[in-house]
Amino acid sequence: MNGRRWERYRTPMNICVFLSAADLPERYTTPAREFAELVGKGGHTLVWGGSDVGLMKVVADGVQKNGGRLVGVSVEFLQDKARGNADEMIVAADLAERKAQLLARSDAVVIMVGGTGTLDEATEILELKKHGLHDKPVVLLNSAGFYDGLKEQFRRMEDEGFLPVPLTELVFFAEEPVGALAYLEESAGVQ
Known part of the structure; x- marks a missing residue:
């Protein structure tokens, strides 16, 4: 089955993305835009903080321009920054x-x-997962090595007995957007 035909049979996912609302350099916006395009083209829905500024806007624009849906969850004190469409x-x-x-x-x-x-x-998401309060796949997209220090800290927590479950069961570190989405789709059984 060719790739185009296969995509029609995919089960769309609602993918929550936690990210900054700051305006950031290309080393961060480029991978975010690439991930957003993959989400949109895959027919998935972006579930995000709802802001229409900074990196949040970059991702929402990319998903929407490529056919994906947008579900925002804003908060009262940031309502003036919420995406209108x-x-x-x-x-x-x-x-x-x-x-x-x-x-x-x-x-x-x-x-x-x-x-x-x-x-x-x-x-918080990782703590809830550690306690079995959700079993959703979680990916840290390590753009430009941004989370290298956090990855090292998590490994130390695991090595020294602070994590009751293996780190690999809590989170997947992806270096590239395509690897992040592939992991999510495989973990969620998207077909």
């Missing part, structure tokens, strides 16, 4: 509710580059 936009009361909504509406999670908010989201 998303397929669906939910406004959460606070950040905790936003994270819960993002996870509840997704089949898989990708963590892209970001600051303290993204790190908070990443560690």
